[in-house]
Amino acid sequence: MAAEIIDGKAFAADVRARVAGHVAQLKGQGITPGLAVVLVGEDPASEVYVAHKHRATVEVGMASFEHKLPADTSEADLFALIDRLNADPNVHGILCQFPVPEHLSERRTVARIDPAKDVDGLSVTNAGLLATGERALVSCTPLGCLMLLRDRLGDLSGKEAVVVGRSNLFGKPMAQLLLQENCTVTMAHSRTQDLPEVCRRADILVAAVGRAEMVRGDWVKPGATVIDVGITREPHPDKPGKTRLIGDVHFESAAEAAAAITPVPGGVGPMTIACLLANTLTACCRAHGMPEPEGLTA
Amino acid sequence: MAAEIIDGKAFAADVRARVAGHVAQLKGQGITPGLAVVLVGEDPASEVYVAHKHRATVEVGMASFEHKLPADTSEADLFALIDRLNADPNVHGILCQFPVPEHLSERRTVARIDPAKDVDGLSVTNAGLLATGERALVSCTPLGCLMLLRDRLGDLSGKEAVVVGRSNLFGKPMAQLLLQENCTVTMAHSRTQDLPEVCRRADILVAAVGRAEMVRGDWVKPGATVIDVGITREPHPDKPGKTRLIGDVHFESAAEAAAAITPVPGGVGPMTIACLLANTLTACCRAHGMPEPEGLTA
Numbered sequence: 001m002a003a004e005i006i007d008g009k010a011f012a013a014d015v016r017a018r019v020a021g022h023v024a025q026l027k028g029q030g031i032t033p034g035l036a037v038v039l040v041g042e043d044p045a046s047e048v049y050v051a052h053k054h055r056a057t058v059e060v061g062m063a064s065f066e067h068k069l070p071a072d073t074s075e076a077d078l079f080a081l082i083d084r085l086n087a088d089p090n091v092h093g094i095l096c097q098f099p100v101p102e103h104l105s106e107r108r109t110v111a112r113i114d115p116a117k118d119v120d121g122l123s124v125t126n127a128g129l130l131a132t133g134e135r136a137l138v139s140c141t142p143l144g145c146l147m148l149l150r151d152r153l154g155d156l157s158g159k160e161a162v163v164v165g166r167s168n169l170f171g172k173p174m175a176q177l178l179l180q181e182n183c184t185v186t187m188a189h190s191r192t193q194d195l196p197e198v199c200r201r202a203d204i205l206v207a208a209v210g211r212a213e214m215v216r217g218d219w220v221k222p223g224a225t226v227i228d229v230g231i232t233r234e235p236h237p238d239k240p241g242k243t244r245l246i247g248d249v250h251f252e253s254a255a256e257a258a259a260a261i262t263p264v265p266g267g268v269g270p271m272t273i274a275c276l277l278a279n280t281l282t283a284c285c286r287a288h289g290m291p292e293p294e295g296l297t298a
Numbered sequence: 299m300a301a302e303i304i305d306g307k308a309f310a311a312d313v314r315a316r317v318a319g320h321v322a323q324l325k326g327q328g329i330t331p332g333l334a335v336v337l338v339g340e341d342p343a344s345e346v347y348v349a350h351k352h353r354a355t356v357e358v359g360m361a362s363f364e365h366k367l368p369a370d371t372s373e374a375d376l377f378a379l380i381d382r383l384n385a386d387p388n389v390h391g392i393l394c395q396f397p398v399p400e401h402l403s404e405r406r407t408v409a410r411i412d413p414a415k416d417v418d419g420l421s422v423t424n425a426g427l428l429a430t431g432e433r434a435l436v437s438c439t440p441l442g443c444l445m446l447l448r449d450r451l452g453d454l455s456g457k458e459a460v461v462v463g464r465s466n467l468f469g470k471p472m473a474q475l476l477l478q479e480n481c482t483v484t485m486a487h488s489r490t491q492d493l494p495e496v497c498r499r500a501d502i503l504v505a506a507v508g509r510a511e512m513v514r515g516d517w518v519k520p521g522a523t524v525i526d527v528g529i530t531r532e533p534h535p536d537k538p539g540k541t542r543l544i545g546d547v548h549f550e551s552a553a554e555a556a557a558a559i560t561p562v563p564g565g566v567g568p569m570t571i572a573c574l575l576a577n578t579l580t581a582c583c584r585a586h587g588m589p590e591p592e593g594l595t596a
Contacts, residue, residue, distance in 0.1 A: 128426025131474075132466045158491045166477060168430045175485075176429075179464060182489040184496060187473075191480040193456045198482060 003226070003258040006148055012270035015147065015296065019277045020060040022293050026284065027061065033284035034063035035093040035119065035276070036085045040078060040104065041071035046097045053095070056273045062280060065091060071101050078104060079112050086114040092287055093119035093280035116286065119279040121173065130176050130298075135286075137279050138298045142174040144271025145227050146181070146298060149204060152225055152260055157182035162202035164188045164195070164248070165209040170229060174206055177298055195219070205258075207248035217253025226254055226261040229268050301524075301553040304446055304560045310568035313445065313594065314358055317575045320591050321359040324582065331582035332361035333391040333417065333574070334383045338376060338402065339369035344395045351393070354571045360578060363389060369399050376402060377410050384412040390585055391417035391578035414584065417577040419471065428474050428596070433584075435577050436596045440472040442569025443525050444479070444596060447502060450523055450558055455480035460500035462486045462493070462546070463507040468527060472504055475596055493517070503556075505546035515551025524552055524559040527566050 023033055035057045039050050050066065057064040067081055078100075085091045094117045096109050110118065115125035121139035129136035149156060161183040165171040171187065178185045188198050190209070199205055199219040207215045208229035220226060230248025237244075247264030255261050262268055278296040285292050321331055333355045337348050348364065355362040365379055376398075383389045392415045394407050408416065413423035419437035427434035447454060459481040463469040469485065476483045486496050488507070497503055497517040505513045506527035518524060528546025535542075545562030553559050560566055576594040583590050 124426035124430055124432065125422060126426070127429040128422035128424070131425040131429045131470055132422055134422065158489050160491075172429055179470075179485055179487075182487070184484065184486050184490040186482065186484040187477055188482050189477075189480070191456050192482040193458075 003255040004260045005255075006152060006225075006227075006260050006262045006267060008144075008148060008262055008267040009270045011148060011151060012144070012274040015271070015274040015278060016056065016060055018293070018296065019274070019281050022281055022285075022296075023061040031284065031288060032061075032063050032090070033092050033280050034065060034090045035095065035280045036065040036067060036088075036091045038067045038069065038078070038081065038085075038094070038096045040069045040073050040096070041101045043099065046099075050097050053273060053276065056277060057280075060277050062277065063090060073101075073104075075104055075108070078109065082109070082112045086112075086117060089287075091117065092284035093117055093276075095120050095276070117283055119276055119283055121279065122169070127168070127173070130173055133180065136298070137283060138177065139169055139173045140272045140275035140279060141170050141229060141268060142177055143275045143278070143298055145174060145206060145229065145268055146177045147275070147295075148227065148262065148268070148271065149225065150181075150295075153204075156204070159183045159203040160186070160201050161204040161206065162186045162188055162199055163206045163208070164192075164199065164215070165207065165229075167208065170208045174208070178204065178206075180298065209248050211248060212246045213248070213250040215249040215254060217250060217256050220254045220257035222257050223259045224257065226258045227268060228262050228264050231264060231269065301556040302558045303553075304450060304525075304558050304565060306442075306446060306560055306565040307568045309446060309449060310442075310572040313569070313572040313576060314354065316591070316594065317572070317579050318358040320579055320594075325359065329582065329586060330359075330361050330388070331390050331578050332363060332388045333393065333578045334363040334365060334386075334389045336365045336367065336376070336379065336383075336392070336394040338367045338371050338394070339399045341397065344397075348395050351571060351574065354575060355578075358575050360575065361388060371399075371402075373402055373406070376407065380407070380410045384410075384415060387585075389415065390582035391415055391574075393418050393574070415581055417574055417581055419577065420467070425466070425471070428471055431478065434596070435581060436475065437467060437471045438570045438573035438577060439468050439527060439566060440475055441576070441596055442573045443472060443504060443527065443566055444475045445573070445593075446525065446560065446566070446569065447523065448479075448593075451502075454502070457481045457501040458484070458499050459502040459504065460484045460486055460497055461504045461506070462490075462497065462513070463505065463527075465506065468506045472506070476502065476504075478596065507546050509546060510544045511546070511548040513547040513552060515548060515554050518552045518555040520555050521557045522555065524556045525566060526560050526562050529562060529567065 110122045121137045126136045161178040163175045166189045196219040206227040212232040228247035228249040236242040245265045352362045408420045419435045424434045459476040461473045464487045494517040504525045510530040526545035526547040534540040543563045
């Protein structure tokens with residue numbers, strides 16, 4: 001193995017510490033950044049995620065507002081809550097944990113959140129602001145990948161970046177962010193012909209397709225930086241009854257070629273909540289007309 | 299010369315004829331699509347463009363509303379007009395001719411137009427809808443290029459497309475449209491290293507950088523389709539005192555390699571007004587809850 005392993009867990013801890021430092025400063029000025037999380041229904045996985053987010057929010061000194069609504073909550077009641085949160089000056093970020101029950105629409109729910117508080121960066125308005133190079137709130141996982149890349153590579157200008165996967169949640173905003181950093185950006189996907197060859201162009205290879213170990217070592221340009229966003233849970237080969245997480249990249253072979261690579265787990269994953277906190281801090285600073293925290297935004 | 303020359307003038311005439319056919323049908327149902335054009339000040343070039351648009355609008359049977367405001371119009375007065383046009387059911391498309399006088403903001407002006415009537419596709423909302431794959435109004439020039447490419451190539455799926463230039467007006471929406479057509483899309487620009495090599499990958503090469511004849515024949519993959527969006531006016535080499543228009547592509551050498559190429563003038567240029575009319579028709583159909591015209595939208 002040649003590649004340096006990018007320790008997303010350690011870097012995320014550093015991001016959270018930096019956020020906590022800014023929060024302490026803001027509190028000194030009488031401002032407490034606040035994140036509201038809305039959960040509709042009792043999906044067990046969602047409960048775990050929400051508890052995680054709550055703990056992380058409190059740990060950096062922010063106010064955490066949890067709103068748990070019954071599974072049969074009407075859209076009108078959900079929207080009334082969102083409207084209250086939109087209007088609440090103590091709430092700087094609003095997140096609705098998905099999936100929502102089937103009678104509700106994720107699209108309409110996201111659209112109801114004030115774009116300036118949309119810390120998940122999922123709204124059409126934030127996608128448009130990002131696409132036109134204006135001040136947006138950027139989806140947390142691509143923002144986290146950008147932070148890892150900047151930390152590892154410094155100036156990204158002129159580098160060949162290939163993003164595999166074109167979801168609204170990740171691939172498209174990731175491509176926009178890399179373009180903003182002056183990379184030459186290729187958006188590849190399931191209909192790409194000769195995907196291995198396209199990947200081999202990349203100085204920066206970002207894989208987000210959700211197909212376990214699809215990207216092989218011979219797809220990786222020697223010396224490239226590889227960011228693996230995929231998470232597939234599969235039965236553990238050695239421990240009966242246990243599962244393990246694997247990424248979109250075949251780690252062992254890719255690490256032979258790459259100069260640096262994120263592992264799964266412990267790579268991109270931990271960055272997501274750290275960036276949610278960074279976005280809440282950013283939204284708070286903007287709401288108060290203060291300068292944005294350096295290094296924590298796109 | 300090997301390449302077929304793509305006749306944008308003839309194709310634009312065909313688009314306008316198709317739009318006229320739809321307009322005639324709508325009028326049979328008592329609906330007349332209407333386009334409002336707002337001009338602030340007396341820029342001579344803008345006066346010519348607005349006159350052109352007016353003539354083209356009337357020719358396809360649409361209602362044309364011209365609003366000429368003095369150069370010292372306040373933002374409040376301009377916005378009051380836009381608000382009236384937003385509310386007017388006879389107006390389906392609104393376009394403010396740019397540039398506006400310096401005391402006005404293009405960004406704020408575009409943001410004031412109802413996104414559903416923003417037939418120039420310039421608003422943040424329409425950029426966000428396009429970026430997230432939702433029903434948008436798409437900037438006219440990239441939409442025109444897409445129509446030319448579909449007409450020439452049919453299914454674009456899996457093709458390697460390279461867009462050189464990353465403006466909000468053209469390059470970025472062009473890349474989104476090609477991605478939507480399942481191309482593998484590379485966004486290249488002034489910071490791209492080895493631009494000739496990147497261009498040589500392209501089955502579809504779209505140049506929109508505004509640098510006369512920058513793309514040379516040896517940048518073009520044999521058999522590629524080349525779309526030249528550049529327009530530079532320069533002194534005519536043979537006719538003293540006259541000027542001529544040239545594109546971003548060195549036509550003679552590129553035409554040796556390409557299978558098809560748009561000339562300048564007479565390529566992409568004529569498509570812009572045709573697509574403005576197509577967008578107005580689309581906006582009208584949407585406003586009335588009718589199916590969108592086939593082949594005239596993204």
